[in-house]
Structure formats: structure tokens, C-alpha cells
Amino acid sequence: MLWQAVVLTALPLEVFASHETPFAVVEGKTLVACNACARERGLTPGLSVVRAAASCPSLVFAPRDRAAEEALLEGLAAFAYGFTPQVVLRADGVLMRFTDKASPIGDPHRLVASVARGLADMGYAFEIAMAPTAVAAWLCARAAMRCVWTPKDPWRALLRPLPLAQLPLADAAREACRALGLTRVGDLLDMPRSGLVRRFGREVVSLLEELMGERPEVESFWAPAPRFRRRLCFSHSAETEEALAFALARIVREWVAVMRARDARADGFVVEMSHEDGSVRSETFTLTRPERDGQVLVRLIRERLRDLRPASPITAVTLSAPLEASTEGSLPLWHDGQWYEQGFGGLVDRLRARLGREAVRALSVRPDHRPERASREDPWPPQGPQGSAGAVAAERPIWLMDPPERLEVICGMPTLRGPLRLARGPERVETGWWDEPVVRDYFVAVNPACEYFWVFRSAQDEWFLQGYFA
Amino acid sequence: MSVLADAWGRAGVRRGTASTVSTVMSTGFAELDRCLEGGGWPVGVLTELRVGRAGIGEMRLLLPVLATLGREGRLMWVAPPYRPCAPALAAHDIALNHLVIVRPRTHKEALWAVSQGLASPAVGAVVSWFADIREQEFRALQRQAAEGGHWSFCFLPRNLAPKPSRLRLVLEPAPKGVRVTLARKAGRPVAPLIVTL
Numbered sequence: 001m002l003w004q005a006v007v008l009t010a011l012p013l014e015v016f017a018s019h020e021t022p023f024a025v026v027e028g029k030t031l032v033a034c035n036a037c038a039r040e041r042g043l044t045p046g047l048s049v050v051r052a053a054a055s056c057p058s059l060v061f062a063p064r065d066r067a068a069e070e071a072l073l074e075g076l077a078a079f080a081y082g083f084t085p086q087v088v089l090r091a092d093g094v095l096m097r098f099t100d101k102a103s104p105i106g107d108p109h110r111l112v113a114s115v116a117r118g119l120a121d122m123g124y125a126f127e128i129a130m131a132p133t134a135v136a137a138w139l140c141a142r143a144a145m146r147c148v149w150t151p152k153d154p155w156r157a158l159l160r161p162l163p164l165a166q167l168p169l170a171d172a173a174r175e176a177c178r179a180l181g182l183t184r185v186g187d188l189l190d191m192p193r194s195g196l197v198r199r200f201g202r203e204v205v206s207l208l209e210e211l212m213g214e215r216p217e218v219e220s221f222w223a224p225a226p227r228f229r230r231r232l233c234f235s236h237s238a239e240t241e242e243a244l245a246f247a248l249a250r251i252v253r254e255w256v257a258v259m260r261a262r263d264a265r266a267d268g269f270v271v272e273m274s275h276e277d278g279s280v281r282s283e284t285f286t287l288t289r290p291e292r293d294g295q296v297l298v299r300l301i302r303e304r305l306r307d308l309r310p311a312s313p314i315t316a317v318t319l320s321a322p323l324e325a326s327t328e329g330s331l332p333l334w335h336d337g338q339w340y341e342q343g344f345g346g347l348v349d350r351l352r353a354r355l356g357r358e359a360v361r362a363l364s365v366r367p368d369h370r371p372e373r374a375s376r377e378d379p380w381p382p383q384g385p386q387g388s389a390g391a392v393a394a395e396r397p398i399w400l401m402d403p404p405e406r407l408e409v410i411c412g413m414p415t416l417r418g419p420l421r422l423a424r425g426p427e428r429v430e431t432g433w434w435d436e437p438v439v440r441d442y443f444v445a446v447n448p449a450c451e452y453f454w455v456f457r458s459a460q461d462e463w464f465l466q467g468y469f470a
Numbered sequence: 471m472s473v474l475a476d477a478w479g480r481a482g483v484r485r486g487t488a489s490t491v492s493t494v495m496s497t498g499f500a501e502l503d504r505c506l507e508g509g510g511w512p513v514g515v516l517t518e519l520r521v522g523r524a525g526i527g528e529m530r531l532l533l534p535v536l537a538t539l540g541r542e543g544r545l546m547w548v549a550p551p552y553r554p555c556a557p558a559l560a561a562h563d564i565a566l567n568h569l570v571i572v573r574p575r576t577h578k579e580a581l582w583a584v585s586q587g588l589a590s591p592a593v594g595a596v597v598s599w600f601a602d603i604r605e606q607e608f609r610a611l612q613r614q615a616a617e618g619g620h621w622s623f624c625f626l627p628r629n630l631a632p633k634p635s636r637l638r639l640v641l642e643p644a645p646k647g648v649r650v651t652l653a654r655k656a657g658r659p660v661a662p663l664i665v666t667l
Contacts, residue, residue: 351586361570380570396557398533
């Protein structure tokens with residue numbers, strides 16, 4: 001059995017959009033995390049807010065967002081689930097259990113490398129380690145060991161020099177260790193177990209036994225959620241479209257990693273923007289073809305956001321999408337995105353994302369004798385029968401007037417830039433008695449400038465222009 | 471490029487031998503083919519079509535080539551002036567499920583939509599209608615048409631200032647057809663001709 005631990009070393013920071021200036025996350029009155037820029041100015045987690053603000057006046061604070069962190073960890077678990085069905089959620093990371101039965105491991109080094117690559121793609125700061133027990137893997141990841149130990153390695157001996165501080169001990173036990181001058185894991189292991197139980201309680205010994213693999217570990221495994229949902233908060237509201245697009249691109253990176261891990265593809269998703277005034281704007285994206293190429297998805301979002309004029313500054317953005325296993329497993333992965341991007345589906349999606357659903361339209365023929373109803377122009381995709389229109393349709397004009405335009409009648413003859421000569425007709429159209437009775441006599445008419453029109457005379461003896469023989 | 475490759479294999483398409491013109495597709499009208507260099511509509515050229523008023527036979531002049539290009543590729547019409555009549559187009563062999571009509575709200579959106587169509591290999595031909603277009607905008611579309619290797623047609627009002635196009639046709643109504651004046655093209659000038667539709 002092997003355990004892989006993934007620790008997000010800057011989890012409180014990950015849920016906020018990145019900053020170029022000193023930025024820190026605060027819980028209570030102390031800093032829990034600060035970005036690289038803040039660290040350069042000497043700030044460290046654990047510092048009080050007052051002292052931090054005094055030493056770095058330009059520091060921006062944000063309160064810790066536990067709910068967003070939990071959502072992020074859910075995403076991380078979903079990603080991990082792609083490698084093994086046995087995933088354990090921890091407060092700042094995940095543990096993945098690999099048994100030969102549940103998931104054939106292959107080369108552990110390559111496995112760790114591919115997980116690390118996925119994490120790097122998602123843009124996280126992380127530590128990763130693999131060891132034969134969960135506690136050992138966790139300890140190594142926390143200690144930034146980047147180790148890959150299998151049961152064949154002398155891993156028990158390698159654990160001994162690790163600092164005790166990284167073990168999940170209770171505060172009282174930790175204090176007691178410090179008082180006794182125990183600093184390394186080995187120091188604790190060398191103590192007689194019976195004395196440990198007396199001094200620190202049963203839990204410490206259980207932990208040591210789990211660490212050394214002498215006692216089976218009891219873990220409850222994570223169950224995957226049917227949806228991906230990720231929220232990113234702006235510590236100061238996003239003023240620019242760039243900042244928003246950047247944040248969304250980051251969410252999409254995570255989302256794509258999760259989709260890859262779960263072999264899912266998106267055929268639609270929702271982006272929600274929370275505004276400073278409390279309003280929420282929701283944008284729904286529908287794709288013509290299931291997709292999981294990050295660049296394609298980011299481009300779609302950018303096209304839609306380009307013309308977005310937020311009424312008030314945006315404070316948070318959420319992306320949610322169903323995570324369903326792909327039905328198109330046979331698609332070639334390597335040129336996947338490129339093929340789609342250049343293909344027609346990608347074009348329609350981009351047009352719709354930028355111009356709106358109503359702007360991208362398709363024509364269809366409807367079985368109705370009234371010309372203005374026989375031809376339909378609806379939002380893409382084409383609907384209804386595409387059947388032959390019959391021989392009569394050759395006499396139909398190419399441009400339709402909807403509604404028909406009334407023609408001026410001079411000396412009993414309809415006129416349109418000159419008197420009209422009726423070249424062919426009449427063709428009687430008489431239908432629609434069930435909703436809107438129509439009796440019309442249609443003619444092909446031509447004016448002195450040799451323009452050809454399709455006109456009709458109504459039952460009331462009025463003349464209308466129905467179309468141009470363009 | 472599969473659309474192009476397919477188009478080359480079909481009847482009515484010739485690969486020009488002259489160095490100036492690469493590929494053309496027959497217009498479907500013998501008298502017009504004779505006047506156009508290479509013998510048809512050129513690929514990679516934003517063909518400028520000037521009409522005084524929509525509805526004078528300008529579409530029937532294009533439908534044969536659009537029917538051919540729309541069989542394999544897709545057709546994109548950006549901002550047509552009226553509602554196209556589906557049965558009439560179907561009767562002219564236009565594959566309706568291959569035709570996408572884009573109704574942009576602004577001039578900028580229209581330009582963007584045309585450029586997207588010109589960049590997509592899935593599109594066989596892009597037809598656009600503009601009330602006006604600036605010279606550099608026209609040049610940008612022209613460049614994209616050349617890069618993408620598309621057939622593209624741009625309808626403009628007759629009275630606009632000349633655009634830097636490689637091929638410009640002025641269309642006027644005529645009895646039973648349309649009068650075509652080749653206002654700008656390579657090769658020797660030709661007199662206006664009447665294409666019977």
C-alpha cells in the first residue's frame with residue numbers, strides 16, 4: 001500500500017486572486033498567510049495585524065475565507081479522484097491511497113510526477129510526498145521532503161530525523177515534547193511506549209503506530225460531487241476586465257484538470273459575478289460540443305466578457321459546471337482543442353459567446369403556405385424539417401419583407417419607384433383560416449428600372465410588397 | 471484546408487496557370503466567367519460588390535458559387551439586409567443546415583464576425599453587408615481572406631468611395647438579369663455585360 005500526500009502550502013492565499021502588492025490573509029488578529037511580496041518585506045504568518053500594518057503600510061488584508069477553501073479542497077479531491085478512488089480530505093490538502101487492487105500504480109515516481117504536473121498546471125503552491133503510511137506521507141509533505149518511498153526503502157529509518165513539529169500532535173503533547181527536549185521523530189520513537197502512554201496519552205502512541213505502519217489506519221474516503229464549483233474572491237474589487245479574465249483563467253485551469261482526471265467534458269457552464277452592491281450577474285455558456293480544452297474555454301469566456309460593463313465593481317466570481325463522464329472517449333486527445341477551435345462548432349460557440357445567442361441564426365423551411373411563415377429564421381442550430389421546398393419555391397424571392405410593406409397605388413396600379421408591370425401571376429394563396437385567415441393573389445412584378453418584386457393583392461384589394469428577387 | 475482541397479476536386483473549379491491568380495471557382499454564368507481572370511470567382515480575395523439598392527439580382531449572381539461552396543463547407547452571411555427566404559434558397563441548392571446567419575448589433579461586431587469566419591477553415595464562403603467600411607478595415611479583412619484562403623464577398627452601397635479591393639463589380643438592374651461592370655480587376659478592361667439570371 002502506498003499513500004500520497006498533497007499539502008497546499010498557501011491554501012488561505014489560493015482562494016484570492018493573485019496580487020502584485022503585499023497581501024495577507026488574516027484570521028482573528030493574526031496573519032495566517034502572506035504572499036511573496038509581503039514576505040519580502042519581512043512579514044510572516046503568525047504576526048499580529050497591528051505589527052504587520054506598522055511594518056508595511058501598503059499591506060492589503062483580507063479575512064480568511066474558510067468556505068472558499070473548502071470548495072477549493074473539493075476541487076483538489078476531485079482532481080485526485082482521477083488517480084485513485086481512495087481520497088481523504090484534510091484541512092489543507094488531500095491524501096491518496098493506492099492499493100494494487102484499487103489502482104494499479106505502475107512506477108510511483110511517474111505517478112508522483114504526473115500528479116505534481118497537474119497541480120502545477122492548476123497554479124497551486126504545494127508539497128507532495130509518497131510513503132507507505134498516511135501519517136508518514138503527510139509528515140514528509142509537511143516537511144517539504146518531496147520524497148517517494150516504497151515499502152522496499154528503509155523509510156522507517158529515514159523518518160527519524162524529521163522534525164516532531166510537523167506531526168499532528170495535540171497542543172498539550174507538543175508542549176510536553178518540547179519540555180522534554182524531544183525535537184525529532186526518532187527521539188519520540190526511542191522512548192519506551194508504556195512511558196509514552198503514561199506521559200502523553202494513548203493518542204500519541206496510536207499516531208506513532210500508524211506512522212510506522214504497525215496499526216491499520218482508519219480513514220473515511222471522499223465521495224465525488226456531481227458538479228465542479230469554484231469561487232474566487234477579489235480582496236479589492238476587480239476594476240478591470242483583465243483582472244476578471246485572469247481570475248477566470250485560473251479557475252478554468254483547475255476545472256480542466258478536474259475534468260481530465262474524471263474523464264469529463266463540459267457541454268455548458270455558468271459564470272456568476274458578485275457585485276459590490278450585492279447583485280449577482282449570471283452568464284450561461286452552452287457549447288455545441290463537449291469540451292475540456294482550457295484555451296478554448298478561456299477564449300469563450302473572454303469573448304463574452306469583452307463587452308461586459310459591470311454596473312458596480314466585482315467582488316467575487318464563481319464558475320460551476322456539471323462533471324459528467326465523457327461519452328466521446330474515442331476523441332483523439334492530442335489535437336482535440338485545435339480541431340474544435342478551427343472547426344465549425346468552435347466558430348459558432350465563439351460567435352454566440354461574443355454576440356449573444358440571438359445574433360447567430362439558422363434558416364429552416366416550415367410547412368406553411370404563407371410565405372412569411374414558411375421561412376423561419378431562429379437562433380442556431382437549424383430546426384425542423386430541411387426537406388425539399390418543391391418546384392414552386394423557385395418562384396419565391398430571396399429577400400422577404402416581414403411584415404409585408406404596403407405599396408402606393410396610382411391610377412389603379414401598384415407602384416414602387418415607378419408603376420409596376422405584372423410579369424407573372426396571379427398565384428392564389430389561401431390558408432391559415434384556423435388562426436389568421438389569409439387570401440392573397442401573388443404576382444411577379446417589375447418596375448421601369450428592371451427591379452423584380454414579389455407583390456400580392458389582398459382580399460381588400462390592397463397591394464403589398466412581399467419580397468425582392470434579389 | 472480540407473474545404474479547399476475538396477473544392478479543387480469538384481467540377482467547375484480550375485487551378486489557374488497564371489502566376490497572379492491561384493484558384494478560381496466558376497460563377498455559374500459563362501459570360502461572367504469569360505470576363506473574370508482565371509475564369510471565375512478568385513479565392514483569397516475579398517470581392518467587392520457594389521449595389522445601388524438591395525434586391526436587384528445580386529444574390530442570384532452569387533447563389534451558384536455559394537451552393538457549391540456550401541455543400542462541403544459552411545456559409546456565413548453577416549448582416550444581410552432582409553430576411554432570407556428559406557424555400558427560395560433551398561430551391562437554389564443552398565444547404566440550409568450549412569448556412570449560418572449572423573446579425574451583429576454594431577459595425578464593430580460585424581467586422582469581428584467576418585474576421586472570425588475568414589479565420590475558420592470550416593467555412594467555405596463569407597458574405598457580408600456593410601453600409602460603410604473604412605479603408606483600413608477593408609484592408610484587414612482582405613488580408614484575412616488571403617491568409618485563410620476563403621471565397622468572400624462584401625456588399626457595399628454604390629456611392630461609397632472606392633476601396634482597395636482586388637476585384638470590384640458594380641451591379642445594376644437589367645431586363646431579365648443584372649448588368650455587371652467590372653470596375654477593378656487584373657488584366658484588360660472589359661465593357662459592362664448583362665448576366666441573364
